[in-house]
Amino acid sequence: MGRPPGSLRTALVDAALSLIESEGLASLSLRKVARASGVSHAAPAHYFKDLRGLLDAVASRGYAGLLASMQAPIAGSTSLDRFGQVGRGYVLFAARHEGLYRAMFHPQLAKDPQPHDEHRKAAELTFAYVVSVVAACQRDNLVRAGDPIELSTLAWSTVHGAGALLLDGHIPGPPQSVADSVVHNLFLGFRVDS
Amino acid sequence: MGRPPGSLRTALVDAALSLIESEGLASLSLRKVARASGVSHAAPAHYFKDLRGLLDAVASRGYAGLLASMQAPIAGSTSLDRFGQVGRGYVLFAARHEGLYRAMFHPQLAKDPQPHDEHRKAAELTFAYVVSVVAACQRDNLVRAGDPIELSTLAWSTVHGAGALLLDGHIPGPPQSVADSVVHNLFLGFRVDS
DNA sequence: ACGAGAACTTGTCATTGTCAAGTCGAGGAC
DNA sequence: GTCCTCGACTTGACAATGACAAGTTCTCGT
Numbered sequence: 001m002g003r004p005p006g007s008l009r010t011a012l013v014d015a016a017l018s019l020i021e022s023e024g025l026a027s028l029s030l031r032k033v034a035r036a037s038g039v040s041h042a043a044p045a046h047y048f049k050d051l052r053g054l055l056d057a058v059a060s061r062g063y064a065g066l067l068a069s070m071q072a073p074i075a076g077s078t079s080l081d082r083f084g085q086v087g088r089g090y091v092l093f094a095a096r097h098e099g100l101y102r103a104m105f106h107p108q109l110a111k112d113p114q115p116h117d118e119h120r121k122a123a124e125l126t127f128a129y130v131v132s133v134v135a136a137c138q139r140d141n142l143v144r145a146g147d148p149i150e151l152s153t154l155a156w157s158t159v160h161g162a163g164a165l166l167l168d169g170h171i172p173g174p175p176q177s178v179a180d181s182v183v184h185n186l187f188l189g190f191r192v193d194s
Numbered sequence: 195m196g197r198p199p200g201s202l203r204t205a206l207v208d209a210a211l212s213l214i215e216s217e218g219l220a221s222l223s224l225r226k227v228a229r230a231s232g233v234s235h236a237a238p239a240h241y242f243k244d245l246r247g248l249l250d251a252v253a254s255r256g257y258a259g260l261l262a263s264m265q266a267p268i269a270g271s272t273s274l275d276r277f278g279q280v281g282r283g284y285v286l287f288a289a290r291h292e293g294l295y296r297a298m299f300h301p302q303l304a305k306d307p308q309p310h311d312e313h314r315k316a317a318e319l320t321f322a323y324v325v326s327v328v329a330a331c332q333r334d335n336l337v338r339a340g341d342p343i344e345l346s347t348l349a350w351s352t353v354h355g356a357g358a359l360l361l362d363g364h365i366p367g368p369p370q371s372v373a374d375s376v377v378h379n380l381f382l383g384f385r386v387d388s
Numbered sequence: 389a390c391g392a393g394a395a396c397t398t399g400t401c402a403t404t405g406t407c408a409a410g411t412c413g414a415g416g417a418c
Numbered sequence: 419g420t421c422c423t424c425g426a427c428t429t430g431a432c433a434a435t436g437a438c439a440a441g442t443t444c445t446c447g448t
Contacts, residue, residue: 029405154376186348235398245436399439408432410427
C-alpha cells in the first residue's frame with residue numbers, strides 16, 4: 001500500500017485512536033494497531049518501542065483535543081466566560097472521549113505507570129493554558145488573589161476528578177449538568193472575598 | 195494444604211492485594227494470584243469469574259482502607275477537623291497505596307470499564323461518610339448551605355482528582371503538602387458567605 | 389447407598405508483548 | 419559503478435496470559 005513517506009508513525013497513532021474509540025481502551029493491542037494499519041505485528045515497536053510508547057503518543061494527541069475542547073468558541077469572551085469554558089470543556093471532553101481520556105490518565109496497560117517526556121510536555125502545555133485563564137480572571141478582579149498555579153492545580157484536580165468519577169459511573173446525571181454544577185461550585189470557591 | 199473452610203476467596207484477595215503492593219497493578223494476573231495462593235491457575239475463576247471480578251473484590255477491600263484513612267483519629271474532633279481529615283486522608287491514601295488506588299478507580303485491565311455491584315456498594319458506603327461530615331459542618335454553620343450531596347460530590351471530585359494527578363506525576367511536591375493545600379483551598383470554597 | 393452440587397484441577401486455545409534475526413532499498417563514500 | 423551502512427520494516431519464536439471445557443474429588447442431604 002503506497003504510503004506517503006514517514007507517515008506510518010502517524011498512521012499507527014490514527015489507528016490506535018480509532019480502535020480506542022470503537023472498541024475501548026482495554027482491548028487495544030499493539031498487534032491490532034498493526035493489523036489495522038496493514039503492517040506486520042512488530043512494526044509498531046519500531047516507532048514506539050513499547051506499549052507505553054504508543055500510549056504516550058496517543059495521549060499527546062489527546063491533549064491537543066482536550067485543549068481544543070477547553071478553548072471551544074463561546075458566546076461571551078470575558079475572562080470569566082473562558083474560565084467557565086475551561087471547566088466545562090474539560091469535563092465534557094472526558095465524557096465524550098472516554099477511551100482516550102483513560103489512555104491519557106490511567107495507562108494501566110503499560111507496566112510503567114509514569115508518563116514519558118512527550119506525554120508530560122503535552123500535559124504541561126495544556127495546564128499552562130488553564131493558568132493563563134486563571135491569571136486573567138485575577139487581573140479582572142473576578143478571582144481572589146493567590147498563586148495562580150496553586151489555584152489552577154486545584155481547578156485541574158476538581159475537573160479531572162469529576163471527569164474520572166463520571167466515567168466510572170460514580171456521579172449520576174448527564175455529563176452536561178455535572179459539568180455545569182462542577183464549574184459553578186468551583187467558581188464559588190474562587191471568587192474574590194466579599 | 196489444609197485451608198480453613200471457605201477462606202480461599204479471602205486468601206486470593208489477600209494475595210492480589212499483596213501482589214499489587216509489591217509489583218504494581220499492571221503486572222497483576224489471575225495466574226499469579228493463583229500461584230501465590232498455591233492453587234491451580236483456574237481456581238480464581240471459580241470465585242471471581244473474571245479479572246473484572248477479582249478487581250471488584252480488591253476494590254471493595256480498598257474502600258475499607260480508604261474509609262479508615264479518612265476516619266483516622268485526629269487531635270481535635272469538631273466537624274471541621276473531620277472535614278479536613280476526610281480530604282487529607284483521601285489524598286494520602288492514594289499516595290500511599292498507588293496500586294490499590296488505581297485498581298479501585300482505573301480498572302483498565304478489565305474489558306468492561308464499569309464497576310459491578312460489590313464495588314459500587316462499597317463506593318457508596320464511603321461516599322455516605324463524606325456526605326455525613328459535610329452535613330455536620332453545615333449544621334455547625336461552618337459550610338455554606340446547599341445540597342450536601344452536591345457539595346460532597348464536588349469535594350470528592352477535588353480530592354479524587356488531586357490523588358490521581360499526584361500519582362501520574364502531574365502535581366509536583368510531597369503528597370502531604372499537596373493534601374494540605376487541596377484541603378485548604380477546598381474549604382475556602384465551602385465556607386459560609388461572609 | 390446414592391445422587392447432587394460445591395470446590396477445585398487439568399488441559400487446551402487464541403492472543404498478546406517482546407526480543408532476535410533477517411530482508412530490502414535508498415543514499416552517500418570512494 | 420560498487421560497497422557500505424542504516425533506516426524501515428518483516429519473519430519467527432517464546433513465554434505469559436484470560437478464558438473455556440471437561441474432568442475429579444469431597445461432602446452433604448436423603
